[in-house]
Amino acid sequence: MKLDRLIRIGVAAVIALLFVIAIAALLFVTESALNVWDRLVEGPKALLYGYVTVMAGLAAGAAWLIWRLVVRRKIPDARVSAETPLSRKDIRDRLAEAESAGVDVASAQAELQELAARQAAGTIHLCFFGEISTGKSSLIKALAPDADVVVDVVGGSTTDVRHYRWRSEAGHQIMLTDVPGTGGLEQALDDVAMQEAQRAHVVLFVCDGDLARQEAEAVAELSRLGKPVVIVLNKSDRFDLDEQAALLQRLLEHLDQAGGEIERDRVVAVSAGGESEVVQRSSDGTEATVGRQRPADIGVLVVAINRLLEDPGDIDARRDRAVFRLAADKLAEAENEYRTQRSEQIIRSATRKAVVGSLAAVSPGTDILIQGYVGTTMTQEMCKLYDAAPRDLDVEEFLNLSQSRVGRALPLSLAVAGNGLKAFPGVGTVAGGLVHAVAYGLIFDALGRSLVQTLSKHGRLVPEEAAREFEEGISEHIEAGVRRVARMALDEKADAD
Ligand SMILES: Nc1nc2c(ncn2[C@@H]2O[C@H](COP(=O)(O)OP(=O)(O)OP(=O)(O)O)[C@@H](O)[C@H]2O)c(=O)[nH]1
Ligand SMILES: [Mg+2]
Incomplete structure (x- = not known):
């Protein structure tokens, strides 16, 4: 009691002194x-x-x-730049940078090469795009009767991209491109079709009725990419004139909502014809099913294409921009792939160092090393991989926050490590040192994985959030990683022995 009073008087004296000073x-x-x-x-x-x-x-x-x-440096958000138009130089620079970092840029590069080849040939590409069985191939066959086009009653008859030569009234060299129908069973074919549409100058969006939601979305996506879109209502032989007029009005509204250009001939009703099966009865009474060509009526489509090409405007520049965007998307995909692989390597290397360090330590258990060299290096390498330039303070703060959570997670990690090791045949009685090594390895493994999650979500290191992610995911990560890390520790121990 006396002591307490003395301390209070002391503190009061210090306050008075500070006040005077x-x-x-x-x-x-x-x-x-x-x-x-x-x-x-x-x-x-x-x-x-x-x-x-x-x-x-x-x-x-x-x-x-x-x-x-x-104050934190603001790192430009990659998602914002996804909308801004790219130039040839932008995409070249990005490719060169990614390639030097070790990313496989082949597929993005192939897009630029294909573009260069098409520019050199000077042909105009018209892509027939639409849901399966709407009559894309039939339309191409009607336009270019000599072409060897596959048409089938069964949806999904076109499974690859084909180009057919054609000539417009004004003498333009034209390629009619047939692509797989969308909305089938294979999502990969939808992607093939969308990418080819992106490479074309003009998209002829073929439908055979009002647009379903996915079709309307595809029209919107194409318009966003800057594609001139013509909506072609095929199989109009199935509708009377009033129905046709109402459908054309609906389609025009769709195009308008999608932000497409509303000009003359942007929505047309045609009949590609195609084959119908009819039962033929011969004079002897026998019946046979034969294919009969329906009459084609595609005059308005030919007029629409010719009018569109009368004044092509900046059609080449728009096509180029869409291809640059496609190349950028492919590059982003390759970068993601690279990050996934490289982050796995970084995590493994840090985990191994933690395991080795712990095996070599004289008294394991005293030295959780998250804030040390291994944790710092892993965090910095991971941030660099995700183009997030962190301040040293952020790295330190993240590791400090994580360290305080490690104390709570260690007992669980030790228990999981002990069980995990027992699962390996021939390990026998598990030595304490080995269990600790696996437990430390698991903690680094979990730390690395939570870093990948936050960095891929935010594109930068937000210390509190990354540490929270670490805490929330730690038990799951520990369970998931135990076999791998136990194997690693056993190998390292065998090497050391
Ligand atoms: N009634 C009618 N049927 C048509 C018309 N055009 C095409 N068809 C039929 O529609 C079916 C599909 O035609 P395709 O040309 O193979 O359709 P597609 O869009 O190329 O189909 P996928 O390549 O599978 O996506 C065939 O049975 C055609 O005979 C048309 O104008 N009227
Ligand atoms: Mg087809």
Whole structure:
């Protein structure tokens, strides 16, 4: 009791002393400031202004330094740039940068090569795009009767991309492109079709009725990519004139909502014809099913294409931009792939170092090393992989926050490690050192995986969030990683022995 009172009196005395010092300091500073100010005011004006300028400069410099140190740097968000148009130079630069980092850029590069080949040939590509069995192949066959086009009653008859030569009235060299129908069983074929549409100058969007939701979305996507879209209502032989007129109106509304260009001939109704099966009865009474060609009526489509090409405008530049976007998407996919592989390597290497370090330690258990070299290197390498330039302070803060969570997770990690090791035949009694090594390895493994999750979600290191991710996912990661890490520790131990 006495001691407590003494401490209180002591603290009170210190406060009183600090108060006196603060007042004295304030008086002293005020006096010198006023002194300096008086002299400046009396002295030449140039000195006054010079002095004020220097003071303001110093204050601004200090503020800037504090800002740099404390406030987080804003890293441009990759998702924002997904909407901005790309130039040839942008995409070339990105490719070169990614390639030097070790990313496989072949498929993105192939897009640029295909574009160059098409530019050199100077042909205009018209892509027939639409759901399966809407009559894309039949339309191409009607336009270019000599072409060897596959048409089938069964949906999904076209499974690859084919080009057929054609010529417009104005003498343009044209390629009619047939692609697989969308909305079938294979999502991969939808992608093939969409990518080919992206490479074309104009998309002829073929449908055989009002647009379903997916079709409307595809029209919107194509318009967003800057594609001139013509909606072609095929099989119009199945509708009477009033129905046709109502459908054309609906389609025009779809195009308008999708942000497509509403010009003359952007929505047309045609009949590609195609084959129908009819039962033929011969004079002897026998019946046979034969295919009969329906009459084609595609005049309005030919007119629409010719009109569109009368004044092609910036059709080439728009096609180029869409291909650059396609190449950028393929590059992003390749980068993701690369990150997945590389992050796995980084995690493995850190986990191995933790295991080896722990096996070599004299008294395992005293040294959880998250804040040490291994944790720092792993965090920095991972951030670099995700183009997130972290401040050293952020790395430190993340590791500190994670370290405080490790204490809670260690018993679980040890238990899982012990069980995991027992599952290996021939290990026999599991030595404590080995269990600790596996437990530490598991913690690094979990740390690495939570880092990958936050970095791929936010594109930068947000210490509190990354640490929370670590805490929330740790038990799941520990369970998932135990076989791998136990194997690693056993191998390392065998090597050491
Ligand atoms: N009634 C009618 N049927 C048509 C018309 N055009 C095509 N068809 C029929 O529609 C079916 C599908 O024709 P395709 O040309 O193979 O359709 P597609 O869009 O190329 O089909 P996928 O390649 O499978 O996506 C065939 O049975 C055609 O005979 C048309 O104008 N009227
Ligand atoms: Mg087809």
